[in-house]
Amino acid sequence: MISPDPILETKEVTIRFGGLTAVNRVDFQLRKGEIRALIGPNGAGKTTLFNLVTGVLRPSSGGVFFKGREITKLPPYRRIKLGMGRSFQLVNLFPELTVEKNIEIAIQASLKKKHHPFERMDRKKIKRRTKELLAEFRWIENPLIEGGALIYAEQKKLETLLALASNPELILLDEPSAGVDEDDIYLIIDMITKISKDRTILLTDHDIKFVMKIADRITVMDQGSIIAEGLPKEIAADPKVNEVYFGGTC
Numbered sequence: 001m002i003s004p005d006p007i008l009e010t011k012e013v014t015i016r017f018g019g020l021t022a023v024n025r026v027d028f029q030l031r032k033g034e035i036r037a038l039i040g041p042n043g044a045g046k047t048t049l050f051n052l053v054t055g056v057l058r059p060s061s062g063g064v065f066f067k068g069r070e071i072t073k074l075p076p077y078r079r080i081k082l083g084m085g086r087s088f089q090l091v092n093l094f095p096e097l098t099v100e101k102n103i104e105i106a107i108q109a110s111l112k113k114k115h116h117p118f119e120r121m122d123r124k125k126i127k128r129r130t131k132e133l134l135a136e137f138r139w140i141e142n143p144l145i146e147g148g149a150l151i152y153a154e155q156k157k158l159e160t161l162l163a164l165a166s167n168p169e170l171i172l173l174d175e176p177s178a179g180v181d182e183d184d185i186y187l188i189i190d191m192i193t194k195i196s197k198d199r200t201i202l203l204t205d206h207d208i209k210f211v212m213k214i215a216d217r218i219t220v221m222d223q224g225s226i227i228a229e230g231l232p233k234e235i236a237a238d239p240k241v242n243e244v245y246f247g248g249t250c
Helices: 046-054 076-082 099-112 123-136 152-163 182-195 208-214 232-237 239-244
Strands: 006-017 020-031 035-039 061-066 084-086 170-174 200-204 217-222 225-230
Touching: 006 046, 006 200, 020 046, 020 200, 020 225, 035 046, 035 208, 046 084, 046 170, 046 200, 076 084, 099 123, 099 152, 152 170, 152 182, 182 200, 182 208, 208 232, 217 232, 217 239, 225 232, 225 239, 232 239
Parallel strands: 035 200, 035 217, 084 170, 170 200
Antiparallel strands: 006 020, 006 061, 217 225
């Protein structure tokens, strides 16, 4: 169920790279429980906003808030501890290691900052969490197969499993359908539907048909600013979005 309260919020977030303003005074609210798509043409500022939210970049001005707490200056690992997870546009896994081992490494990384450097991590805890993820998300038939041997859609699903290792409340998916064959898009839709049952999702993608099918609401950016927000049918009918993003046809 979608809550009226925001889980994520930015207030007049701006970032400049020299003379270029990549994100310009963006006010954004993501409600708990929704699937929100962030779209726009190349260079619109979508990925930059993702990086500001997850701590990869720090804004020139403005603030980022998560569950009512300001996190503007927190590094990425601290945001993970608070309940964020993220996948990337390019698959980021160890192709020579098994699915199971990839997940174990991700869980170990999510626990690392909680432990003293000389304290041994609980291997049983890591193994147990790995089995829980594999049991909850039966996306990959054989967990002992190497990551590099999976079809690309399953590699994307594995990377999402890695982002779920820390059991986040909010997961950000960067181009989840990118590079996936049209015949396999249903695998990604099923994945997002599954994880959205008890998590909030913010995603960006260039596949408009995919976005229209999966998103509860859509935010459209252009030239570093938000130009429209609404339900998929509202965005599809918006003249400004049609002109800027869809090239005058929808």
